[in-house]
Amino acid sequence: MSSPAEVDTDLLIVGAGPVGLYGAYYAGFRGLRTTVIDALPELGGQITAMYPEKLIHDIAGFPAVRGRDLVDGLVAQATPFSPTYLLGETATSLDYDGDQPVLETSTGRTIRCQAVIVTGGIGRFDPRPLPVGNEFAGRGLAYFVPQIADYADLDVLVVGGGDSAVDWATTLLPVSRSITLVHRRERFRAHEHSVIELRESAVRILTSSEVCAVHGNGRVEAVEVVHKPTEVVERIPAQAIVAALGFVADLGPLEQWGLGIKARRIEVATTMATNLPRVYAAGDIVAYPGKVRLIAVGFGEVALAVNNAAVAIDPSLDLFPGHSTQTL
Numbered sequence: 001m002s003s004p005a006e007v008d009t010d011l012l013i014v015g016a017g018p019v020g021l022y023g024a025y026y027a028g029f030r031g032l033r034t035t036v037i038d039a040l041p042e043l044g045g046q047i048t049a050m051y052p053e054k055l056i057h058d059i060a061g062f063p064a065v066r067g068r069d070l071v072d073g074l075v076a077q078a079t080p081f082s083p084t085y086l087l088g089e090t091a092t093s094l095d096y097d098g099d100q101p102v103l104e105t106s107t108g109r110t111i112r113c114q115a116v117i118v119t120g121g122i123g124r125f126d127p128r129p130l131p132v133g134n135e136f137a138g139r140g141l142a143y144f145v146p147q148i149a150d151y152a153d154l155d156v157l158v159v160g161g162g163d164s165a166v167d168w169a170t171t172l173l174p175v176s177r178s179i180t181l182v183h184r185r186e187r188f189r190a191h192e193h194s195v196i197e198l199r200e201s202a203v204r205i206l207t208s209s210e211v212c213a214v215h216g217n218g219r220v221e222a223v224e225v226v227h228k229p230t231e232v233v234e235r236i237p238a239q240a241i242v243a244a245l246g247f248v249a250d251l252g253p254l255e256q257w258g259l260g261i262k263a264r265r266i267e268v269a270t271t272m273a274t275n276l277p278r279v280y281a282a283g284d285i286v287a288y289p290g291k292v293r294l295i296a297v298g299f300g301e302v303a304l305a306v307n308n309a310a311v312a313i314d315p316s317l318d319l320f321p322g323h324s325t326q327t328l
């Protein structure tokens, strides 16, 4: 069944990162019919895209939680309230019908709502492409690692010198047949402790080197790597390449909505209200004096945003939602 071209909802949350997902729970708790839209094809924002397998140590109540498990938990927490998820779809424009926000999306869908919460993080983020071999994207060349098990018994080439590249090299090592890490500089930018762990591991490290060709019949089979100082080229068997060269992030269409934006962040009041009527924001995307970009902080902000939006939608409601324990 195709999803409807027009959606009518109480609250639209733009961005299904951890903050937007917690917002979906909170909005459900406040009795709002909620729709969550995200440009990415999967839920979880930066966590799912960049570090699903890493342990997060600073989420209240969890001494350590794997990124993927935190996202699963957030989705499960919102599930009793049946939010609608629109994935692989960008919220492109915002207009008003009276005081009701009306949004258009990249698929041509119209979303009518009573209020909007923007939890757009760092905006839409696209991986920096590998300079060669891009035609193998999805056929052995990956920019995200959704499932570690996909790399079982493969010769894997990881490209990059930052935290993600170093972490993927050591994380995939136990399941893979071999890991080669290629970095174009001599020094790694990654956290010192991770680099020590890497150097002590069985990962083969090629520094001052670049991938100059990717070969394969339909899928990646081998990679040529050039050692830049000597120009010696080595052909390395590899069935998988993980290119961890960083991301290009941009707020995209959000910049055209008329929001008060400074240095790519949306300015908000203590109620998380933006300068636009019935539009709130929370999480990495917001700016206010003293803002700290952490998931824990975003959770608090989105709870504020939802409660203030609830009152804007129905002024007879209390700002204080009551305690969740009272509903059990």
Ligand SMILES: Cc1cc2nc3c(=O)[nH]c(=O)nc-3n(C[C@H](O)[C@H](O)[C@H](O)COP(=O)(O)OP(=O)(O)OC[C@H]3O[C@@H](n4cnc5c(N)ncnc54)[C@H](O)[C@@H]3O)c2cc1C
Binding pocket: 014, 015, 016, 017, 018, 019, 020, 037, 038, 039, 040, 044, 045, 046, 047, 050, 051, 055, 056, 057, 058, 089, 090, 091, 092, 119, 120, 121, 122, 123, 124, 125, 163, 251, 252, 253, 254, 282, 283, 284, 285, 293, 294, 295, 296, 298
């Ligand atoms: C490697 C790494 C490790 C980290 N470790 C920690 C840690 O240990 N602890 C911690 O607290 N934080 C950590 N962070 C930071 C943390 O991931 C972010 O603070 C968090 O993801 C912010 O959540 P968010 O929901 O605000 O935004 P995001 O996770 O960025 O999600 C925003 C979503 O909005 C979507 N979007 C944007 N614009 C649109 C649009 N117009 N239409 C539709 N969708 C849109 C994007 O596609 C994205 O999915 C880490 C970050 C990285 C990269």
